Amino acid sequence: MSGPVVTGLGAVTPLGLGAEEHWRATLAGRRGLGPITRFDSSSYPVRLAGEVRGFTAAEHVPSRVIPQTDHWTHMGLAAAQLALSDAEVDPAELNEYEMAVVTAASSGGTEFGQREMVNLWGRGPGFVGAYQSIAWFYAATTGQISIRHGMRGPCGVIATEQAGGLDALAHARRLLRDGTRVAVSGGADASLCPYGLVAQLSSGRLSVSPDPERAYVPFDPEAAGYVPGEGGALLIVEDAGHAARRGAPRIYGEIAGYGVTFDPPPGSDRPPALRRAIENALADAGVAPGDVDVVFADAMGVPELDRVEVEALTAVFGPRGVPVTAPKTMTGRLYAGGASLDTVTALLAVRDSVIPPTVAVRTAPDGLDLVLDAPREAPVRCALVVARGYGGFNSALVVRAIA
């Protein structure tokens, strides 16, 4: 066969390092949300986050690169290495121009940037560090992965806030049609510093609940925002023929379809465009709604946005027409890393034919078959991942077991 398949998974998440560790914790319904430890958050209305615990940059990032890069890029480099190892890709053995890196970026190297603004505004213009120019900007992670692994193909960086993970994977798929054979793609994010959190607060979408069991409960009547997190996932998206020729150890599934739309401006009387993104993704994959075995919902946790998603899903699949889940209730929302992590989780659900649970939510809307609390064993051959980004971005991706 030809076409885009996923041959490697690399995850760095509040539930673990590596896709398998993340997956086991997800099936166990482990809670990844807790008090913020990266800085003193006591003066802020939000004090919870999904932090990646036990992550030591020195174990994953070349020592020379550590001071040149933000925490965000450390996680991206770690996830890329994990994904390449999982796929047993040795970049040195492949054509340099046939390998590409496409990542999603949401807010760049926020913590690094804040430190350098302290130097500038607290001490003076001569005190900005030499690495600010390459650590803060949105292309830092893609550039560092490209350099580390000698990938000289067409690299990319897509910023569509929290929809970015899917848009990056779709772009990687596009590159495979044009000569690229192997793409490292997805996203990892980390904006848990004071300025990063305060900026997120201004979106009005963060939950101020201090209770990790109640703070992020999408679709629940008590939903009142979300909890931010850090981490994400990078995947190896590979041409199927190439994967077969090099003897890739496994194929998790194919990227079968993608749809992308943008909402009308605030105040417009036109309908939200999420439903159309989902319909376009299914059409692109050549599957009917009845072929989809599970939906990984965007699950914003903001009542109005939850309502829009429930309406879109019931319009496409019918009331309770498909099992829906939101394992991100265990990690918080990982911004540029969230949707690619959902894609990893969806591919593992396909592999093991089990739907991971949504946690903490007590009451789901009538129209939604939300898989609550415990995993549900069911044949899973085809999964839909939904993601939205601040301002009106809607993306949907279909992954499927290979025939």
Add this chain to the structure above:
Amino acid sequence: MSEERRVVITGIGVVAPGGIGTKNFWGMLTAGRTATRTISLFDPTGFRSRVAAECDFDPAAHGLTPQEIRRMDRAAQLGSVAADEAIADSGLERGALRPDRIGVSLGSAVGCTMGLEQEYIVLSDGGRMWEVDHEYGVPQLYGYMVPSTLAVEVAWRAAAEGPVSLISTGCTSGLDAVAHGAQLIREGSADIMIAGATDAPISPITSGCFDAIKATTPNNADAEHASRPFDRDRDGFVLGEGSAVFVLEELSAARARGAHVYAEVAGFASRSNAFHMTGLKPDGREMAEAIRVAMERAGLNPEDIDYINAHGSGTKQNDRHETAAFKRSLGRRAYEVPVSSIKSMIGHSLGAIGSIEVAASALAIEHNVVPPTANLRTPDPECDLDYVPITARDHRTDVVLSVGSGFGGFQTAMLLARPGEAA
């Protein structure tokens, strides 16, 4: 289908230093005027480089409402005004098109840094607090933190409900965003793309970070002549700002509605050097490969190229790198074809400049005039091509190669052609 859909530029909007609006911009380039001057957007005292190319930009005079002005960071303002001009120029009637077939592909290297920094100063009370004070946060702060806001603003203006994204590949963003827009039309994902880029990096933190690596010129005494690509006496780039936005559409649709077609986006390709985040090898190997693949995709040969719009940032390593890349990819033709850098006049606006250079390239085809490289008085002996010094040149221009090179090691090449020229 994807093989047959050809993409053309039918509308151009430019906000550039020294020239707001496409007409003023082109007039300035062909006059060889420079817009570099001592920084006025902030007090540059204490900075190593105190020169920049700034836009004399009054958002209200260009139609932005008081609420838009309050909400938008400067980069969003520049991009919105450029998008408005491009849409008006295209003759497309807003509201007459299917919103789901309209998309946006905007590029930016540093997003809304200016807004982000200004708010940081307040929230940290002048850099005094690490735990910044959230009670001083403005509602649009989150919009400043995520660069995708720039694409959102343009999408709202264009009533776009198709694919919308912000491309942020550093200094190749402007070329990559236009390439992405063209790709989406080719593959059938959209019929109209509002594509381009915007950046407003003339702020203390961005100036400070380039100071720290000595990338920008210290020639503060002679600001007007500080941007000197290919000149022996160059000493770093001059920071700029601005935006260029295009209406891209499919060729037959454009012709069917009688649109004016500036140029076809005939081919493009990107490669990465996987070498260093800021360093370039002198051999130009990966840029040459991007040029070769772009020509192959466009069905064009080196002999077809009439003009090269260079990256020409005015750093020694860049000028040698790309001169080598032109020779490597075009052979003998590299010596025959005029090459110029408009950064000599309008500085380097990071992610925006690639799109502004696409505008200059399309206008070179439109007018059969090649803009000059200003300030090129004493050629660097290692840069031995025809860099069109000082004065614009009348020159039959059917095909233009425009290239970009940036932090992260990214190299992009794009070919623009008079419609009918590409295979």
